[in-house]
Amino acid sequence: MFGFETSAVKLARMSDLLERLRERGWRMTAQRRVVAEVLDGDHVHLTADEVHARAVTRLPEISRATVYNTLGELVSLGEVLEVATDKRAKRYDPNAHQAHQHLVCARCGTIRDVHPTGDPLATLPDGERFGFSLTGAEVTFRGVCPDCR
Amino acid sequence: MFGFETSAVKLARMSDLLERLRERGWRMTAQRRVVAEVLDGDHVHLTADEVHARAVTRLPEISRATVYNTLGELVSLGEVLEVATDKRAKRYDPNAHQAHQHLVCARCGTIRDVHPTGDPLATLPDGERFGFSLTGAEVTFRGVCPDCR
DNA sequence: TGCTTGACTTAGACAAAGTCCAATGTAGGG
DNA sequence: CCCTACATTGGACTTTGTCTAAGTCAAGCA
Numbered sequence: 001m002f003g004f005e006t007s008a009v010k011l012a013r014m015s016d017l018l019e020r021l022r023e024r025g026w027r028m029t030a031q032r033r034v035v036a037e038v039l040d041g042d043h044v045h046l047t048a049d050e051v052h053a054r055a056v057t058r059l060p061e062i063s064r065a066t067v068y069n070t071l072g073e074l075v076s077l078g079e080v081l082e083v084a085t086d087k088r089a090k091r092y093d094p095n096a097h098q099a100h101q102h103l104v105c106a107r108c109g110t111i112r113d114v115h116p117t118g119d120p121l122a123t124l125p126d127g128e129r130f131g132f133s134l135t136g137a138e139v140t141f142r143g144v145c146p147d148c149r
Numbered sequence: 150m151f152g153f154e155t156s157a158v159k160l161a162r163m164s165d166l167l168e169r170l171r172e173r174g175w176r177m178t179a180q181r182r183v184v185a186e187v188l189d190g191d192h193v194h195l196t197a198d199e200v201h202a203r204a205v206t207r208l209p210e211i212s213r214a215t216v217y218n219t220l221g222e223l224v225s226l227g228e229v230l231e232v233a234t235d236k237r238a239k240r241y242d243p244n245a246h247q248a249h250q251h252l253v254c255a256r257c258g259t260i261r262d263v264h265p266t267g268d269p270l271a272t273l274p275d276g277e278r279f280g281f282s283l284t285g286a287e288v289t290f291r292g293v294c295p296d297c298r
Numbered sequence: 299t300g301c302t303t304g305a306c307t308t309a310g311a312c313a314a315a316g317t318c319c320a321a322t323g324t325a326g327g328g
Numbered sequence: 329c330c331c332t333a334c335a336t337t338g339g340a341c342t343t344t345g346t347c348t349a350a351g352t353c354a355a356g357c358a
Contacts, residue, residue, distance in 0.1 A: 027305060027354055049344075063308050068345065086233045088316080089344060103273070103281055112279050116272035123265035124252070124290055130261050132252055132292035139288050141273055143281035176325055176334060198315075212337050217316065237345080238315060 017079060034059045035070040039094040045111040047089040085140055101139040107148035166228060183208045184219040188243040194260040196238040234289060250288040256297035
């Protein structure tokens with residue numbers, strides 16, 4: 001029952017995304033559809049190579065370059081966020097339309113989306129802004145997840 | 150006058166660092182001394198290759214591997230922080246003994262140390278902790294610096 | 299439905315950042 | 329001053345990401 005609901009929601013989100021992209025003049029290809037599908041879901045924070053690995057299971061001939069290109073385009077369009085935790089590779093977060101921060105397990109690297117209270121930007125006093133015009137703030141909470149303890 | 154004071158302070162910090170390391174059983178080599186010297190200062194956030202480039206001017210035969218090793222050891226010992234902004238390479242921040250966050254220019258990449266008010270950890274409600282035991286939080290403020298506007 | 303065209307994809311070369319290893323060098327205790 | 333364990337070196341290797349030239353195909357149009 002919940003499984004069915006979740007699927008329906010995901011399907012809706014997917015078609016929304018593909019619809020938005022089509023409206024913005026995106027040519028719809030099998031490769032792009034697969035990349036978008038792989039990225040769909042909650043708490044999804046895959047590296048480019050992980051996205052490629054999963055995409056290959058659905059579309060064996062998809063190339064790494066296309067995955068990189070597509071991810072870059074999704075980021076430019078604001079549909080996907082790049083997340084730089086301390087890991088070596090950048091991660092891609094499809095949850096771009098809801099403000100959130102990240103909670104990272106120091107042992108296994110799991111990442112959860114979290115929603116702190118207040119606006120982090122407001123915590124930086126004028127005297128600490130060095131004349132910058134601020135555009136945003138990212139918070140990475142560090143800890144150890146239940147499975148790793 | 151201020152310049153002199155600053156130099157004196159830096160010198161004090163440096164010898165403190167080397168002293169602490171010696172006490173922890175660090176074998177003191179020319180290479181390690183040079184890496185530590187290169188890292189000294191305020192708002193210093195160099196990449197490993199930048200550290201290497203500067204170290205080479207003082208000690209031409211120092212190798213990249215040694216710079217990586219030494220930086221890794223300084224991080225393990227808690228004397229230097231690794232900073233992962235959105236850039237490709239990790240940066241190394243010698244200001245490890247005073248809690249601070251970072252303000253990054255989106256255009257030129259300049260990084261300033263800043264001190265927001267309040268404890269970022271306190272902004273994450275229990276219901277958003279997913280059973281993690283929290284150990285810290287990093288805040289990256291994004292903006293455009295005066296020089297880039 | 300079947301062209302046409304320019305945007306998209308591909309494979310592989312290349313680049314950047316970082317790791318690893320066997321051989322060599324040296325700091326510091328005895 | 330000598331040892332020896334620890335540190336350094338150079339180069340090969342890995343991982344992550346970028347670029348390019350050539351081939352392919354989505355989508356508008358007849």
